[in-house]
Amino acid sequence: MEMTQTRGEDRLKIGGTLRPRILETDASKDVASKGATWLADLAKAAQEAGTERLVRLVRSDEDEEARALGAIMALSPYLRGSMLARPALLEMLFDTDVSAFVDERIEALSALPSPEMGEGDLMKRLREDKRDIALCLALRDLFGAGTVSKTASDLSRLAEGAIGAALRLGLREAGKSGKLTLRDPDRPEEGSGLFVLAMGKLGARELNYSSDVDLIVFFDPDAGICADPMEATDTFSRIVRRLVRILAERTAQGYVFRTDLRLRPDPGAMPLAISTDMAMTYYEGSGRNWERAAMIKAAPIAGDIAAGEAFLDELSPFVWRKYLDFAAIADIQDMKSRIDDHRGFGDIAIPGHNVKLGRGGIREVEFFTQTQQLIAGGRNPALRGRRTEDALEALTAGGWIEAQTARALTDAYWFLRRVEHGVQMVADEQTHDLPADEEGLGELAGLLGFESLPDFEKALTETFALVDRHFTGLFKDGRKGRRARGGAGDKDNAAVTRLLANEEDKDGLDAITALGFARPEDVARILRSWAYGRYRATRTEKARERLTEVLPALLNALSQSPDPDGAVAAFDTFLAGLPSGIQFFSLIASNPRILELLALIITAAPALSATMAQRPHVFDALLDPAFFDEVPDRDLMASRLDAFLEDATDYEDVLARLRIFASEQRFLVGARMLSGVVDLAEAGPAFSNIADVVLDALLEAVVGEFARRHGQVKAMRLALLGMGRLGSRELTANSDVDLILLYDHDEEADESDGEKPLPVQVYFTRLTQRLIAALTAPMREGALYEVDFRLRPSGNAGPLATRLATFRRYQEAEAWTWERMALTRARVVAGDPDLGKLVEETVETLLALPRERNAVTEDVRAMRGRIEREKPPRGALDLKLRPGGLIDLEFIAQWAQLTGRVEGITPGTPTADVLAAFDHTLEGEEGPLSLANSMARLAGVMQLGRLTPMGSNQLGDLPPRLADRLANALGCKDAEAIGPVLDETTEAVRERFKALIGDPMV
Structure with missing residues (x-):
């Protein structure tokens, strides 16, 4: 009689608490009988291979592992074929932990190809590795012995290793033929300039079980390894073509990974390998929001990794905008709607539902996450994570979503990914559709270890509904947006929007009268003028479309003011000054709760309203929860500014970003004063903190830029002394800044050490002039601060910059009473800390003089x-x-x-x-x-x-x-x-x- 439970040494080292099973349904009877049949076939294959422990296990038909293996074979033709072809692999799992085996086989890929290995040998080896590793990962996944995240990561590592090996072979062979001059033939990828960007789930190390791999291949033409630079594109494209063949061609051993290169720029016209110069030109001139979203997960995985990282750094401003990018919401909503329309997805229904693209599916978790990354990632590098789970955590830390939301979506994401794996394990097909009938659904539920089909359907329904709720909530006007509104106010909303086309529409006039407007005809004329496109903000069709979407909510918000008609007139003045409307209308459409504050600003604070009209993106600051929930102290503000400057591409970009940051922060303080969130006594210190951190960063940037040409004076030190309201931390929204630049240097220095040296006094005078220009230059973002240097020794008659010793002598012997009065408000705001301390001690000494x-x-x-x-x-x-x-x-x-x-x-x-x-x-x-x-x-x-x-x-x-x-x-x-x-x-x-x-x- 067979033992019902095998001995301890005959246990597979897979672990886990789940066991696939054949569920008892009306449709499962034939499948259930096949489970025992396939176990018998596996026992026969095991006996022929001499794997005695596997024979004993599978003949123990009451053993839970044996029953699980039989269920897997009955429910998954692909895994059944793998198990029957590889009894030795299963035998090995009696001695070797499945995860350790996977790690060892993946790590071995980094040594491929060996010197004697040709293309055919490599193709065979990679296919064997893929089949072995895929079987082990499937067993671990189905037994519940590893997380779905770990499975996706291991599949991604397998793909990275295979792609790297195939690329190395192509480079090596091109080097042998004389097409390339390799820096190191043993490591041909290093210094080659050729690199592979993994996109999508591979870039995030979240690969599906039977996924295609989305790749883009670029090369840096400056790497200089091509024998004929004019043939670089053709040479590298042939290498890419060979890589695709090695990975994707079906042979007797199968394939490694299906490979998709269609995410590259303009795939119908561009070569398979694209120069980085050509790519930058494309992305900067023609790149679209979906390509920005795709680049969130892009990662260099093979070839010249350093070149790949440099390219992504250079591409960063395309992906991560300096401003909060709410127009991305509308674009991504439209993209998802087109997917739904094209595939006919409507309500959630389990049979045949697409777990990736369908309603409440995987893509909606990704869109929910990536949209908010695109909105704010330009100002907060912490939001730029490639992995969905990490990005959700970062959004929580930044205050963009609740922790409970992040946890729920993370759990939903990995549950749906496990279901997706199960769907794909059945036949190794790149499919995301649930089975369309009860039989197929029951088989999938059993494969995934559910105890019944109703349990499985309940889990799916609840998960789809949760994802749908959060995804729809991100788009405040609903899933279909403007195409399918619902609600009791639709009739009135439609009537209001008709006024954009006909200012005499009776229903529209009645609707705005009901809102409380006293002169509806005048209001209607203003609304109609917006639709004419006479303002820059409403000239484009897309801008007017966005305005139409938000108009009912906008009028409702303006109607809450004491003078609704005056509020519309004030908004009209604001709209007339907007340089563009698409971003602004998208922003308020996505954040209706902010409309009340917008109405308050427009009707109560003309200065803030004017600032917003000139630079609409200052409104971004009110929408970032990390900026609105507290009054940042100087250290916190400095860390945020550092993060914002991290992606600056050059000196001019630093100046632009400083203006954006200062404008947003000043605007934020003003808005918080207006709304009563901040105590008025906090305003002066808050405005002064902004100036402090901006001036400190600006001085560093100016000195660095100036030194590029003129070098530095030996042992030079600078201290920027804030005077007046800046010094006493009492700045207002539009205060200028009173400054004195003090310096010190080596006694023997007589000129700077740069390419174009300057005499010491000339050097510091011109440096100060450069600082003033950096502060006051009217760039597109406006001036940073108006600045006054008249409090320096001798006022306008004295040099712009003063040596500390000279400053001290002047104050001791020549200073007037008003100059001593000014010193009571002096405070070092930027520069060398040691010199700053000395300056402060000097000021205290001067004020203590009798x-x-x-x-x-x-x-x-x-x-x-x-x-x-x-x-x-x-x-x-x-x-x-x-x-x-x-x-x-x-x-x-x-x-x-x-x-x-x-x-x-x-x-x-x-x-x-x-x-x-x-x-x-x-x-x-x-x-x-x-x-x-x-x-x-x-x-x-x-x-x-x-x-x-x-x-x-x-x-x-x-x-x-x-x-x-x-x-x-x-x-x-x-x-x-x-x-x-x-x-x-x-x-x-x-x-x-x-x-x-x-x-x-x-």
Whole structure:
């Protein structure tokens, strides 16, 4: 009698807890009987091969492993053929762990081809390796002994090894024929300039069980290994053709991998091997969003890996845009809709459903992930992972998706990939369709180890539904977008959009009247003008199409403002300034929740609205969760800027990216002030942090670019001293920056050491000029900052850059009181840390020098009076110049420091903090009208006031919604109370100024 359980030494070293089975269904009876028949055939093959342990195992018909092998043979013709042809391989698994065997065979591919191996021998060896490894991976996968991710990774490593071996053979043979001059014939790929990019799942090391391999082959013409450079394309294309034959040609041993080269640029016209120069020209001029998405997973896997990495680095700006790219959402949605339409996919149904391309399938997880990578990966390199699972984790870390979403989609992805593997294991076909009948579905369920067909169908249905829900949620207007809307508001939405074609449409006028617009005819005329294309933003058909999609939601958001008609007029002004509309309309179509904030900005903050119209991409900052959920400190902001500059291609690109970063960050602070997310007291430090990190990066870039031609002065060190509001960390949205550039160098140096040396003073003067130009140059992204260097020694009459020793001597012997006052706000913002520390110590020493109190007091009083006479205030909101305003408070703080009335204050301390310390030395200086509280109140009003256009200095200039925000910040019951509160505050400050320093107008 046969033993029902084999001995321990007769166990296969596969492991796992799953066992394929033949399910008991009406359709499975014949298959069930075949399981025993195929085990008998395997026993016979094992006996003929002399594999006694395998004979004992498969004859133990009650053994769980034997039953599992019988089920696999009954359910998968491909695996059955492999097992019957390879009993020795199965016998080997009694002694060798299946994963160890796979690793050993894959690693051995790196030594192929051996010196004596020809093409035929290599083809035979690769096919044998593929069949052995594929069988082992299938058994491990079906027994549940390895994750699907591990299976996909091992299949990918197998493909990489086979492709590398085939390419080496082609290069070696081309070298022997004299077509190539190889740097190292034993390692022909090194330095060859020829490399293979793996695309899709192979690039991500997520290969399917029976997958084609998508490849693009490029070569660097500068590698110079072709005997005749004019024949490089033909020579390398022949090598690629040979590679494809080695891998894909079917022989008596089968094939290795089907190979697809159609993802290369313009495959109908381009050669099989494409020069990197030709490829860059194509991608930069004609590349499309689907090609950008494809390049996310691209990886060099064979040939000259270094050349491949260099190419991908150069291609990075094409794939990863500097701006958030919401137009990619619409393109990818359209791509998926075309797939659905072409294949006829509709609702989720299990029989015949395509697990890759169908609704709720694998491709939708990939699109969900890749779309968001494309949107934000340009600014956040952490989002650029090739593997789907890694990318989902990165999106979670960046705040783009919830952790629960990432986990659910990751589990769904790998479940569907395992089902896909099972489908392909049946006959080794590149198919993704589930069986169309109950019999086939039951067989697949049994192969995958499910206990019943209903369990399998339930798991599939729940998974498809989960993926569908998340994929559809990414596209806010639904799966079909504009082609198939649903919902109760469709009728009204359609009526609103008809106004773009007919401004007199009665249903449309009724619909916008119902939204609360008082002058619907006027609003309709504005809407119709957008459809005429008279603005640049609506001239293209695609832009008008996007506008049509978002119009109902846009009007609904604008209708929530206190003056809906005025809001439409304000949006019209904004739209007139937009250089392009496609990206912007795509952005708000994909993020309806942001429309409320957009309406607030357009109706309440004309300065922000103007910035957005000139540079629409600043709006991106509000959409990145990592930027919106906190007020970044300097270190966090610096790390984000470093990541954004990582892909900069040259000096000009660095300047452009610095402008983008600064604009977005300033815009973000303003929007957060407006919406009440950020306390107004945080605005000055936040604007100053932006300037700090940008100036530090800019100085480094300018010095590096300048040194390329002029070199450096021996032992040179630089320190950029921030003065004024920058120094005291009180910048506003549109502040310029006051700077002094200080330097030091070796005493014996008389000129720089570059290709075009300059005398020392000339060198630092021109370097400063270059820095000013870098700050103020009106590039496409605008100027970075307006800059003022007049606080340097001797003002406009002195040199632009000053040596530290000269600066110290000047301040000690010649500086006026106003220059000492300016030093109280001095702070090193960039440059060499050691010199910066020395500069700060020097400033503290200078401020500690004794001075006559009465003389300082008289100078401060006279200076304030001169300013007031020469620059009278321009209105109630000119809080800087009006009597009792910010200059009064700043002068009191600086006077208190210079006359020793406050102690322990370091240079660069914010004015409010200095005044708080001074308040403690005065009797009765507490409450809302203390100096410190007055400073905080007026500074907050000025911060919000800077969101209006420059020159708006009257309370009547404030947009109603901004006035409401200002009233709320001041604790007023309504906007009418703003004026009296400001009057009360400035009058109290002026009285304190007179009492402490004297009447400035006497």
